Amino acid sequence: MANITLKQLRYFEALAGQGHFGRAAELCSVSQPALSMQIKELEGQLGMALFERGARQVRLTAFGEDFGRHARGVLRGAQELEEMARKAREEFSGRLRLGVIPTIAPYLLPRVFKALAARYPRLDIQVRETLTSKLLTELDEGRLDAAILALPVSEPSFEEVPLFEESFVLVRPEGEAALPVPSAESLSQMRLLLLEEGHCFRDQALSVCSIPQVRPRDGFDASSLSTLVQMVGAGMGVTLIPEMAVPVETRSASVAVARFAAPEPARSVGMIWRKTSPLIEQLRDVADLVRDAAGRA
Amino acid sequence: MANITLKQLRYFEALAGQGHFGRAAELCSVSQPALSMQIKELEGQLGMALFERGARQVRLTAFGEDFGRHARGVLRGAQELEEMARKAREEFSGRLRLGVIPTIAPYLLPRVFKALAARYPRLDIQVRETLTSKLLTELDEGRLDAAILALPVSEPSFEEVPLFEESFVLVRPEGEAALPVPSAESLSQMRLLLLEEGHCFRDQALSVCSIPQVRPRDGFDASSLSTLVQMVGAGMGVTLIPEMAVPVETRSASVAVARFAAPEPARSVGMIWRKTSPLIEQLRDVADLVRDAAGRA
DNA sequence: TATTTGCCATAATTAAAAATTATCAAAGCG
């Protein structure tokens, strides 16, 4: 046995409203027999008469009235589906799950949030802050829509766009502020404080200093840039931090910040998403917006 | 542009649940391309992607999730329509609008109500008590489903079934109880009290007495059998009432009731409905039930 | 009462939609 269709319900509603097959058919822009047949088919499927066809007029049966009340709700629901789509189409709305690595999130997000909220008022932005490896897994599994991290990622299934270059700056104890700025390479000779393993920034810092690899030293590896700066302030050594973290992290610490001589060491920050993502258009737009927000710093 | 169909929603729901075109198609008992095409069509109509087709799995988009939540409601609504029909089919339920003339209603209905409620527990019985002419109009206009009144009606658009014969009895002042029962015809010589114009029972009484027509006499025509009996009790004259009214109307009045000699004057009470009514089957059943209830008096 | 008219049902046919089978291309996997 076949199933009820929305078309039948639309015809039904027209006929219930008009009480006249011909006019109802015209209202639906179909011929009268088309409507007659669909109504007949519907009644057949239900096993119940919906209309009483009198000589002078077509009337709803008691069951037809009940049916009509309920059918109206179904039709309205179907129409709302289309309206949902229309609304969603004309504006990027819904949910955006964005992953950001910890050495970027606290410094970039405040600006990005503001810009995103202004551009897409109806967008629900969910942020996940974690290490690159986890971001990649979650992105791949569809639990994130995009991620902001250090490029390159070089996953063929991801599209990546660069956002900005971020220089690394030297953070030394306040007392050393007057000393000449050492070259990045010469940092390997100093007590260089690093983030824990897993942070890409740890590897980037080591790479800048041309140090191939270092065994993690318990108690010496910090879990955040903030801790790192505090450790420098306590005289435990020197460190590198990304430029963007400077205003926030060095404000209340007794440390001196120094830029390296050109060419400054730096990393590329970018945004990635699945090549298959249906949000690609919007994500490109979001990337532009993030780039703007970061540049206007 | 075409419209969303319930079939598309069913396919959508299957795919959302399975995350796999092949399995979803199997669940719907169709081929995989059939389902693929319908999903594609649906996405095209919405102008929005519902699924992200990754290499390893098919995932709902954020919009797809919203859509799914709403779509589920629409599908459930459609299914409820079928359930409504199934329920209504297996039992006479809904609403029965029954018209009854005033000279029958008060005496017959108590019994009929009980019988109907026992037989059709889910039936909502609405009674309209008014004169025959109004009943006929309202029945014709579809504002009533059936009517109980005195036959014959002889409208070709109505089907009529007899229910029972109802004798007329003589009501006299208590003091006249010992007198011989006059013949019906001889009542024309007495002070015969009648109902107001419009009551069929007025005409039936006159007909029984072989009185062709009488001008209404203000203040002498009663608006109900109850009043009529009270007037007899007050010594204003004699009257006829239908047998069925005797127990109720003569209980507390100082009147004497006498049956006429055979052949007793009587009227035929029956039930009518539109020949086009979709309730015909059930109405025949109701008529049987009313006949039973009346006979068991 | 005969006639005409309005209105819905039915039939025959055509048009459109949706299904099927077969095949392809991309991506994961041993």
Next chain:
DNA sequence: CGCTTTGATAATTTTTAATTATGGCAAATA
């Protein structure tokens, strides 16, 4: 690499729904 899985596409067939034409019934008209 081949091999498998999986979804998209193409060609075709089947099914469904539409159209036009026609018929029949009952009410309104003359």
